[in-house]
Amino acid sequence: MTTPTIGVLALQGDVREHLAALTECGVRAVGVRRPSELADVDGLVLPGGESTTMSKLLAVFDLLDPLRERISGGLPVFGSCAGMILLASGILDTRPDAVHLDALDITVRRNAFGRQVDSFETDLDVTGVAGGPVRAVFIRAPWVERTGPDVEVLGAVKGGPADGRIVAVRQGPALATSFHPEVTGDLRIHRLFAEIVREHA
Numbered sequence: 627m628t629t630p631t632i633g634v635l636a637l638q639g640d641v642r643e644h645l646a647a648l649t650e651c652g653v654r655a656v657g658v659r660r661p662s663e664l665a666d667v668d669g670l671v672l673p674g675g676e677s678t679t680m681s682k683l684l685a686v687f688d689l690l691d692p693l694r695e696r697i698s699g700g701l702p703v704f705g706s707c708a709g710m711i712l713l714a715s716g717i718l719d720t721r722p723d724a725v726h727l728d729a730l731d732i733t734v735r736r737n738a739f740g741r742q743v744d745s746f747e748t749d750l751d752v753t754g755v756a757g758g759p760v761r762a763v764f765i766r767a768p769w770v771e772r773t774g775p776d777v778e779v780l781g782a783v784k785g786g787p788a789d790g791r792i793v794a795v796r797q798g799p800a801l802a803t804s805f806h807p808e809v810t811g812d813l814r815i816h817r818l819f820a821e822i823v824r825e826h827a
């Protein structure tokens with residue numbers, strides 16, 4: 627395949643950081659705000675930010691139906707933090723009208739790590755990521771409370787009050803992390819996603 631084009635949903639959240647990380651991975655990285663832009667990408671990153679705000683903006687920007695269609699057509703997607711929440715099939719502790727895109731057969735709990743530890747960092751082994759643990763940065767992050775039979779658990783917290791909580795998952799072309807790989811300068815998660823995009827092209 628020629629260089630894949632990977633979009634970053636650019637409605638809200640840490641769009642620039644994902645665009646920079648993807649560009650460093652050698653793919654063409656573009657912001658996606660319109661259905662025509664969505665139609666042109668080989669994969670899409672849903673960034674961290676605020677999932678209920680992004681839910682509303684998806685509808686305002688007429689992206690909800692086209693995005694659902696592309697996901698059911700097998701578009702590779704990577705959601706980090708709020709992006710993971712949007713990709714889930716079930717969401718706990720959210721607004722009743724929050725959007726779930728059903729790309730992953732998981733139930734997530736929003737803001738699961740609690741207020742005292744709203745933000746923290748830890749080292750995490752991630753299946754499929756070679757070269758040692760990933761530095762995982764959690765910012766008012768969700769965790770995964772249920773995984774369906776087709777979901778592969780790629781990473782879970784080790785130690786502390788959240789020991790064993792699932793924070794990285796994959797189901798076919800859909801990848802999600804509770805944490806923010808775009809803020810650490812470690813490109814391995816973005817490279818993994820770029821590989822998934824190439825495989826599915």
Ligand SMILES: NC(=O)CC[C@H](N)C(=O)O
Pocket residue numbers: 673674675676677678706707708709711736737765766767768
């Ligand atoms: N850093 C993040 O993406 C936080 C997610 C946010 N707590 C939400 O519920 O959408």
